[in-house]
Every structure is written in structure tokens, then in C-alpha cells.
Amino acid sequence: MLTVIDHPLVQHKLTMLRMKETTTGGFRRLAREISLLLGYEVLRDLPLEPVTIETPMEEMQAMQVQGKKLCFVSILRAGAGILEGMLDLVPAARVAHVGMYRDHETHEPVEYYFKAPEALEERLCVVVDPMLATGHSAAAAVTRLKQAGAQQLKFVCLLAAPEGVKAFEAAHPDVPIYTASLDRQLDENAYILPGLGDAGDRLFGTK
Numbered sequence: 753m754l755t756v757i758d759h760p761l762v763q764h765k766l767t768m769l770r771m772k773e774t775t776t777g778g779f780r781r782l783a784r785e786i787s788l789l790l791g792y793e794v795l796r797d798l799p800l801e802p803v804t805i806e807t808p809m810e811e812m813q814a815m816q817v818q819g820k821k822l823c824f825v826s827i828l829r830a831g832a833g834i835l836e837g838m839l840d841l842v843p844a845a846r847v848a849h850v851g852m853y854r855d856h857e858t859h860e861p862v863e864y865y866f867k868a869p870e871a872l873e874e875r876l877c878v879v880v881d882p883m884l885a886t887g888h889s890a891a892a893a894v895t896r897l898k899q900a901g902a903q904q905l906k907f908v909c910l911l912a913a914p915e916g917v918k919a920f921e922a923a924h925p926d927v928p929i930y931t932a933s934l935d936r937q938l939d940e941n942a943y944i945l946p947g948l949g950d951a952g953d954r955l956f957g958t959k
């Protein structure tokens with residue numbers, strides 16, 4: 753299941769993010785802002801719990817988000833650019849990190865780090881990475897999370913390629929994908945076209 757979040761503000765900020773002259777600082781700020789807007793949609797069915805509070809007028813039963821029941825999962829490095837915006841929305845959420853890089857020759861993901869909170873089976877796991885290219889990194893991260901107990905997952909990215917959506921859906925048909933854009937295709941190096949280049953390098957200024 754693929755949802756393209758095509759709110760005008762998302763599309764506008766995504767256009768600025770893609771532009772090659774956008775600076776590292778600008779890229780980071782835009783990624784964070786888009787993530788806030790995506791998060792608003794992705795977290796629409798977040799569980800609430802009642803809490804007793806006092807307004808200046810009287811006591812009432814109000815609702816609050818069960819932050820501890822939510823786990824954001826950042827696929828390193830570039831997932832960090834989305835994680836910041838998501839944590840702005842739900843500061844109490846738990847966070848897992850999956851270190852994953854794509855081998856330059858084979859384009860296959862290599863895992864180098866994994867750290868997750870306990871009791872993943874009790875949490876909604878929202879996996880974030882700006883790019884779904886071949887889909888192999890995201891699929892491997894989700895496989896690893898399922899091995900660690902995760903049962904309810906969502907995947908959020910900025911750009912998805914049709915090839916990546918197909919591969920991810922084949923591996924994990926139970927995990928919905930949310931993206932700001934479904935781009936045209938992959939190039940011969942498995943980069944997304946028209947894309948935005950290398951998300952990690954643009955976020956951290958490493959090239």
C-alpha cells in the first residue's frame with residue numbers, strides 16, 4: 753500500500769530540496785519541515801489515552817498520545833534528517849537505529865549497527881529513510897526489526913522509485929509506504945531520477 757502525500761506545502765518544500773543549489777543547511781531544514789508534514793499524516797491513527805487535567809476552570813478528562821508506544825526507526829545515516837522532524841512531533845517516542853549502507857558495486861545493503869528499545873512487539877514502528885531506491889535497504893531494515901519482534905510497522909520516505917516500491921511490497925506486503933513523491937525510475941547506479949542526489953551527502957555535507 754503506497755500513499756503519496758501531495759499536500760501543496762510538501763510539494764513546494766520538496767521542489768526546493770531537490771534543487772542542486774540548495775545548501776547543506778537549507779537541505780537539512782527542509783527535510784525537517786517536510787518530515788513534520790509527513791508525520792502529521794502518517795501518525796493519524798496514533799493511539800490516545802485519557803488523562804485527568806485541570807484547566808483554569810475545572811477538572812476534565814482529556815486525551816494524550818501514548819508516546820512510549822511509538823518507536824521511530826532511523827536508517828543511518830540519512831534517516832537522521834527525517835527523525836528530527838518526527839521527534840519534534842512526538843518527543844516522548846522511543847528511537848531505534850539501523851546502520852545500513854549500500855555497497856557501491858552491488859547496490860546491496862550492508863548492516864553495520866542495530867540498536868532498538870525493548871518490547872518492539874508492543875510499539876508502532878515508524879521506519880524513516882529519505883530514499884527508497886532499489887528498496888533493498890528498507891526491506892532489510894524491516895526484516896531485521898521483525899526478527900527483533902516488531903509486528904506493526906510503517907515506512908516513510910521523501911522519494912520512492914517504482915522499482916523500490918515493487919521490491920519492498922514484495923518483501924513486506926504488510927508494511928504501508930508513505931512518500932512525498934513517486935519518482936520516475938532508477939539510473940544505472942541505482943540512483944533515483946529525477947531524485948535529489950545522495951541524501952546522506954547532501955544532509956551532512958560529505959561531498
Ligand SMILES: O=P(O)(O)OC[C@H]1O[C@H](OP(=O)(O)OP(=O)(O)O)[C@H](O)[C@@H]1O
Binds near residue numbers: 881882883885890942
Ligand atoms: O533503496 P536502496 O537502493 O537500498 O537505497 C536507499 C538507501 O541509500 C541511501 O543510503 P546510503 O547507502 O547512501 O547510506 P548513507 O545514508 O549513509 O549515505 C539511502 O539513505 C537509503 O538508505
Ligand SMILES: O=c1cc[nH]c(=O)[nH]1
Binds near residue numbers: 885951952
Ligand atoms: O538516489 C538515491 C538513491 C539512493 N540513495 C540516495 O541517497 N539517493
Ligand SMILES: [Mg+2]
Binds near residue numbers: 830950953
Ligand atoms: Mg548516502
